[in-house]
Amino acid sequence: MLPCRGARAAACLLLLLTAAILSSCAGAGRPSPVQHRHGSAGAGWHSFKRLLHARRGSRVTGLGELKRYLDTFGYMPEHAGDHATPTTTDDAFDERLEAAVKRYQSRLGLPVSGRLDAATLDRIMSPRCGVEDHGMSVSVAGGVPPEHGGAVSRFSFFKGQPRWARPQSESESDPAIVLTYAASPTATVGYLPxxxxxxxxQRAFTRWARVIPVSFVETDDYDAADIKVGFYEGSHGDGVPFDGPLGVLGHAFSPKNGRLHLDASERWAVDFGGEMETSSAIDLESVVTHEIGHVLGLGHSTSQEAVMYPSIKPLQRKADLTIDDVEGVQLLYGSNPDFRLSSLYNERATSRSPARSSWAASSGRLGIVGVVLVILVTQL
Known part of the structure; x- marks a missing residue:
């Protein structure tokens, strides 16, 4: 290596700066490594990873527990209401289990093979909503126009399509429905102000109110509220106990029940800024927005981008309604007169702009690198 003296010293310094810029450009657009530390499996169902590649005819320890999981979420209807325990459910990958896996893959928007491939197990092990997926009427009418990426709607409803209605005592000239909501003063988690x-x-209810003629008003009278929100652990009186961190995140009941429950054992976050070192933080706003959809009468969507998709990852934020979410809830309540579905197309296009801007910035930095390299060549 040549000694760095005089002009060569300046050139060497420029070379070091160039290396730093190149390193920065190479890392642009890649997620921070800490964002991958959470992995893909919830603590409660992490043991299912041993079932990778299992298929019909296999016998693997843990398949019995998987049958219980699929039964809980509505994929083994022949045993609906009969949640067998792991000690009485065998570990044989039989015809019934294969059919249940296929139903699960179809409803979760996965390739339907009937085998426990990596994508299927990743979804099974992910934290999710406690509302079951089976037994809901799926609408195939309408849907996203072909020019916007699809032609079939993927939303669903609770059986019978229950919905909130305006009280008969209210004026017929006002089609809007007004629902009150309140957070429990006692069912809380201490670290959340x-x-x-x-x-x-407020933000979550506003998202839904924007697209349908329903207004949500906060009240201090928790007992009288139409929608009651609270954090609970384990068995909490509704017959559907929570299971601890990174399993079932929350659940809500169909209209006009109004109960919206969140698992207090989760590590809830309202801002990931202070949570990036945590492996299990769950975005509260995303889950609340999802559960409000159930309170309004929506079931789960097969669209993986939709708010009403049943699962979400730690450190993932998915609170903005998609076209699928909006079309589903509008079939129940109609459209807010001030809302236009086309605005979602524009918002989606706008949301993609930062990526292009980042590339433009990176390209600009690379252009500067090119100039610096030319200077280096002339100096050495």
Missing amino acids: PDAVRAVL
């Missing part, structure tokens, strides 16, 4: 939770609820 009450004002932060209220802000999350």
Whole structure:
């Protein structure tokens, strides 16, 4: 190596700066390594990873527990309501289990093979909503126009399509429905400030109110509220106990029940800024927005981009309604007169702009690198 003296010293310094710029450009657009630390499996169902590649005819320890999981979420209807325990459910990958896996893959928008491939197990092990997926009427009418990426709607409803209705005592000239909501003053988690939770609820309800003629009004009278939100652990009186961190995140009941429950054992976050070192933080706003969809009467969607998709990853934020979410809830309640579905197309296009801008910035930096390299060549 030549000694760095005089002009060569300046050139060497420029070379070091160039290397730093190249390193920065190479890393642009890649997620920070800490964002991958959470892995793909919830703590409660992490043991299912041993079932990778299992298929009909296999016998693997843990298949019995998988049968219980699929039964819980509605994929083994021949045993609906009979949630067998792992000790009484065998570990044989039989015809019934294969059919259940195929139903699961179809409903979750996965390739339907009947085998426990990596994509299927990744989804099974992910934290999810506690509302079951089976037994809901799926609408195939309408849908996203072909020019926007599809032709078939993927939303669903609870059986019978229950919905909230305007009280008969209200004026017939006002089609809007007004629902009150409140957060429980006692069913809370200590590390979440009450004002932060209220802000999350307000934003989540506002998203749905924007697209349908339903208004949501916060009230201090929890007992009288139409929609009651609370954090609970384990068995909490509704017959559907929570299972601890990174399993079932929450559940809600169909209209006009109004109960919206969240698992207090989760590590809830209202801002990931202070949570990036945590492997299990769940975005509260995303889950609350999802559960409000159930309160309004929506079931789960097969669209993986939709808010009403049943699962979500730690450190993932998915609170903005998609076209599929909007079309589903509007079939129940109609459209807010001030809302236009085309605005979602524009928002989706706008959301893609930062990626192009980042590339433009990176390209600009690479252009500067080129100039620096030319200077280096002339100096050495």
